[in-house]
Amino acid sequence: MQPCGRLGRNLRGSRTAEGVPCHRRPGSAPVFANPQGLSPVRGEANAPAFVRKCKKQCAFKLRNVTKRGECMETVLLNGRDDAFIRAVEESSGQVVARCYQCGNCTAGCPMSFAYDYSVSQVMRLIQAGQKDAVLSSKAVWLCAACNTCSQRCPNEINVAGVMDACRQMARREKKFAVRAMRAFVDAFLDSVKFNGRSHEVGIMALYMLYTGRVWTDVELAPKVLPKGKMPLLPHRIKGRSEVAAIIDRYKQGLSDPERVRARLAKDAGAESGKGKEAVS
Amino acid sequence: MSKATFGYFPGCSGLGTSLEYERSTRAVCRELGLTLWDIPDWNCCGSTPAHTVDPVLSSALSARVFAQGETAGIRDVVTPCPSCLSNLRNALEHMEDELFAARVEALTERPLEAGHSVKSVLQVIVEDIGLDKVKERVRRPLVGLRAVPYYGCLMTRPEKIMRFDDPENPQSLDLLLQALGAEVLPFPLKVDCCGGSLGIPVRESVPRLSGRILELAGELGADVIVVACPLCQMNLDLRQGQIRAKGLDYTVPVPYFTQLMAYAFGLGDEEAAFKLLAEDISPAFSCMQRRAGEIKAEEARVAALAAQKAAAKAGRTGSGQSQAKSAGAAGGEA
Amino acid sequence: MRIGVFICHCGSNIAGTVDCASVASVASTYPDVAYATDIMYACAEPGQDAIIAAIKEHRLTGVVVASCTPRMHEPTFRKTVERAGLNRYMFEMANIREHVSWIGKDMEANTNKASELVRMAVSKLRLNRELKPKSFPVTKRLLVVGGGVAGIQAALDAADAGLEVLMVEKQPTIGGKMAKLDKTFPTVDCSSCILGPRMVDVAQHPNITLYAYSEVESISGYVGNFDVKIRKKAAYVDWSKCTGCGLCTEKCPSKKSYDRFNEGVGPTTAIIIPFPQAIPKKASIEREYCRQFNTGKCGVCAKVCPTGAINYEMQDEFIDAKVGGIVAATGYDLMDWTVYQEYGGGRYPDVVTSLQYERMLSASGPTGGHIKRPSDGEEPKDVVFIQCVGSRDVSIGRPYCSGFCCMYTAKQAILTKDHIPDSHSYVFYMDIRSPGKGYDEFTRRVQEEYQARYIRGRVSMVYPKGKKLIVRGADTLMGTQVEVEADLVVLAVGAEAAKGAPHLAEKLRISYDSYGFFMEGHPKLRPVETNTAGVFLAGACQGLKDIPSSVAQGSAAAAKALALLSRDMLDSDPQIAAVNVNRCVGCRKCIEVCPFKAIQEIDLRGQPKAEVIETVCQGCGLCNATCPQGAIQLSHFTDNQLLAEVEALCRF
DSSP states (O other), rough: OOOOOOOOOSSSOOOOTTTTTOSSOTTTSSOOOTTOOOOOGGOTSSHHHHHHHHOOOOOOHHHHOOOSOOOOBBBOTTTTTTHHHHHHHHHHHHHGGGGOOHHHHHHOTTTTOOSSSSSSHHHHHHTOOOOOHHHHHHHHHHEOOOOOHHHOOOOOOOHHHHHHHHOOOOOOOOSSSOHHHHHHHHHHHHHHHHHOOOHHHHHHHHHHHHOOTTTGGOOOOHHHHHTTTTTTSSSOOOTTTHHHHHHHHHTTTTTTHHHHHHHHHHHHHHHHHHHHHHHO | OOOOEEEEOOOOOGGTTTTHHHHHHHHHHHHTTTEEEEEETTOOOOOOHHHHHHHHHHHHHHHHHHHHHTTTTTOOEEEEEHHHHHHHHHHHHHTSSHHHHHHHHHHHHOOOOOOOOOEEEHHHHIIIIOHHHHHHHHHSTTTTEEEEOOOSSSOSOOOOOOOOOOOOSHHHHHHHHHHHHOOEEEOOTTTSOGGGGTTTTTTTTTHHHHHHHHHHHHTTTTTTEEOOOHHHHHIIIITHHHHHHHHHOOOOOBHHHHHHHHHTTTOOHHHGGGGGGGSSOOHHHHHHHHHHHHHHHHHHHHHHHHHHHHHHHHHHOOOOHHHHHHHHHHHHOO | OEEEEEEEOOOTTTTTOOOOOHHHHHHTTSSTEEEEESSSSSSSHHHHHHHHHHHHHHOSEEEEEEEEEEEHHHHHHHHHHHHHTTTTTTTEEEEIIIIIIITTOHHHHHHHHHHHHHHHHHHHHHTTOOOOOOOOEOEEEEEEEOHHHHOOOOOOOOOOOOEEEEEEEESSSOOGGGGGOSEEETTTTHHHHHHHHHHHHHHHHHTTEOOOOOOEEEEEEEETTEEEEEEEESSBBTTTTOOOHHHHHOOOOOOOOTTTTTSSSEOOOOOEEOOOOOOOOOOOOOGOOOOHHHOOOHHHHHHHHHTTBBBTTOOEEEEEESSSSSEOOOOOOEOOOOGGGGTTTTTTTTTEEEHHHHHHHHTTTTTTOOOOOTTTTTOOOOOEEEEEEEBGGGGBOOOOOSSHHHHHHHHHHHHHHHHOOOOOEEEEEEEOOOTTHHHHHHHHEEEEEHHOOEEEEEEEEEEEEEEEEEEEEEEETTTEEEEEEEEEEEEEEEEEOOHHHHHHHHHTTBBTTTTSOOOOBTTBBBBBBSSTEOOOOEGGTOOOOEEEEEHHHHHHHHHHHHEEEEESEEEOOSSEEEOTTTTTOOOOOHHHTTTTTOOEEEETTEEEEEEETTTTTOOOOHHHHHHHSSSETTTTOOHHHHHHHHHHHHOO
16 A cells, blocks of 8 residues: 555645545655565654554554644654765755754745745755655645745755755656646646747646646636737747757756766776877 | 847747737847847746756756857847746856766757856846936836836845845845836835746645735835746736735736836837736826826925025025026026 | 983873884983983873982983973973973973874884984984073053953952052943843843942042043053053043033934944934943043034033033043053944844844843833834834844854853843733744853743743744734744744844954954954963963953853953962063074164064164063064074074974984
8 A cells, every 4th residue: 555645635634535644744654564665764663563564554543643644653763864865965065964953944935835844844854864754745846946045044055956956856756746846847848848948828738738727827818818928829949859859868867977977987088098099 | 249239038938928028128128229139049948847857957958048149159148037047047057067067968969168148137237238328218207106126036046146136135126216217115025936937836826925925015005016027927917816816905017127118218119018918007107197296296386485485585685686596596496 | 411201101192002112212322311211191290200200310401201292281391390400491392192193093103203203302402501581570550451341340359459450441431231231131130230339349449540431552562561552532521520410411402323322222412421320420422423523513512511521622642551461351242233134134123133122121221111113112012032143144154152142032021021011022043042050940931931932943034014024934843934923023133242352452462263252372271361471351352151251251360460460570481582692783684573573773882783672572483584694593492403303303
């Protein structure tokens, strides 16, 4: 039984159609094993092993789900996922240990109202190496990238950059906590791939297709269509195949750092080899 | 290339929802002597979606834009959209790292030369052209218009990348509007986020965030909220109806600063493109004219009073010459 | 010469990576070494006794101890050899701990290096000469710069012990920041009630001369004999005639001055008496705002003054004094918080600093003790206190904690409740720092008894909406963003060194850090001394601290000064420069290069020669390095001595 990924109707946890509580806080692991086996990082530290291996749903959880839709499971701190912390730090270029949890980011974040974890809680989860919680959270998908947090952080941490890095990582690990956001991003990039430029009507159409939300913003049509502000046909640039190629090459992994680093090293080796030949 | 010629990157919304920004920007730049060379066959910079997928992808799209500029001999680019600006600038910054530049090239398969730069239209007008030149061109000063400048979150942030004005209390738009003759009200939420592109996937964000901005502007008694970003304008203007449906009590038109500049410069309706705005701007202009009339009347009254005082004083001193002088002066002023 | 070499094990600190026994045996082969051994702890009593015994038994005339850094124990061992009857300068140390055993673990390499360092020390010692310090008289007078609570305490303690004290205070009144406070934590004592009597004592003490509205213009000289020039700034009021009646302040028509004592809460007149309990209670004119000075038309104060004390022609006066020691107690100032544009950057009148709020709370303040919103004069009901504004903030270059804000914010929250019983106080904090006696109980009390609402989280932004101020913060313990609609916002602004502190430091020739705080001699063991002999520190100028700690440091500084000036004569350090007049050609290069102006030109039988002023010379050696003739040599570090070390090392 997998943690259910479907969104409830409002952003803060509600029950799904099956009546089984969604895991709004997947960082607190269920008692039953997930398909990959229990990660010791978020294991139930205060329960015996035989309980942890039990395949049945936790009765307590079924009865006593809190308003937010989850229980607070005990987190085992030994074996903190240092690789995850390092990956976030490398990707964002920030040192998460500098965060002293002051909450200034949370205080200034305009999207705070929609988050499941506040911004400073996301930073704390990263500091504690809680990879699943971070990558499965809605917060990293709802960040508006307005940079208010980074601007005001007293420790000069680029918090927006850290959130972005986590969202990128979540996408790579196929954890799409906010389907509407994923759909919007995919719709946008698909439009760019097809036309070389983003076509607003096209994006809306794709978004409606991907999410099934066919009534999105229909009331705005009369305000823009008569004024010619939303052309029905896209501007397709001549170099659109070039743009599509960029996106395809990205999807194929041609820009992966290890790959490019290796190629650079090989080229450098070849260069020096040539040099040696010339001398001798 | 002289400093008055720039490569122009309109941004995708310029062809659609920010058509009025496009038109007025081109008209105003022409008027100020700025030559804009459109970057040939330019592509989308990827906006927010691209960088949330991967900064390399975002920078690759920006790199193609610069490469296209290179084919026309363009190195210095100007763009009206802060989101495009942010992406283009970030691309240039990140590509200073050799590995990153190589990763970008792996995607674009086009090497990029050095020496590119990109600025916003607002920055060029304020820094390169200067507000004095703007003042010189004003034919129809916006006297009596109460404007509130809204910069949006990206124009001045992050500080290290945008390097323009103050990130918490920028003044460039304020000063520009004052140069056009408008009365600028201090606006505490001038850099608060409007919701950005989250308006579509997260429907609650725009009524909350843009609604807060509109409400404060309304409470302060602003005639217009002046913007410099297509996405902000869309959220505040196009979606104002949606926000009013949620309970907003005010109606505030939201023109682009270039539209007001076009009007102040005495350009035509086509250039100012006010008809393309979702919220009708004519109430704002009516207020402006009414207030301008009031200001003129007040000024005349004060002048007449001063003349009276001067005449009375001259009368008291008894000197015939000064009496004649002051009377003449009073006549001239009144 | 008969040299004794002692290699210290320092437990396993040295012996762990250096073979001490073998170093000792190699040392015994060095020229003039009569005895060499290794001991466990040279600095401990048995170790020192062993050295003394060896000196006596082997008739040693010089000692080398190879152990820790001389900065640690050179004075210790010099006293040891002195006790054994040798001159203390017939002693050398080789640092085989910080320079050898603490660097690496390679035993062979370390042992070799230790042996070489010992060889160098022995070679230098062979050229050492017995040096004798000279004595000079001291002036038994103390200068205290700064009239805050630390300076007041230092002055009173020194004066009570019989020392003459000069106190110089920049402001027209003493009392410093403590005089601005309404109440003090944790007892909520009235600040002027406890400080007032001390201030009066200073004014009336027979041994204390108070120069208020004065600054130190220049200092020259050396420990025991400083020459100080004090500038008495022109107050344009003759204080010998002024009775402090205050009539001038009532009649002055210029009412737009920045009220410095009241932190700019409301304007004041151009002629002021800072506050009712000011010491000295005398008027002074702020020239910048005075109509008489700016337009030449007024003179009202001169007309109404019953004693005719006003004197517009007054000039700054200079006073020369000789003192033996100096205590710097210049206190602190609040940093420029207007860099926080997100809090309004000074544009919103209802966002005030903690000191401004303190003046509002004070019954002798500009609002008569009534808390009023600066914008409309109404009483606030919701007061928000924001802590850490300018402290613990790397992004503005202030990573340190100011140390007293948590406590005074709690105090201000209590006072707010006292003044306005139906008010609500909100305190946004990151951590609560309340380490002193009764301090944590105090911060608990304000939350439990006085119902102040403490919220753990910072504030991102404050902005006006209608008549209120919206405070956008976070509650990290709940994990949510929070907002408060406030009537008044009080910022606990971080503190820094007093304005002008770096300039004073340069006059005193003491060091200061990047925030302007004066550097103490040792952060743990010498908190009230500096590395400049004769200059002591007290109070917040050394590092931010609360009132009890400032008072304690005031007494400590006085004790140090008393110890220094308890004798009639002081010994000078003989490790100073000396001129060989036969070699000196009178080129004056040494005079120009000396940073202490310790060298003067004299006429010797018609020829110009350099002469070292022994009491001023600090033994830095710059002159020695500069002299093209090698005529001026630094005793105990002569060219020959240093070359001997070099040659001992570079033997191959």
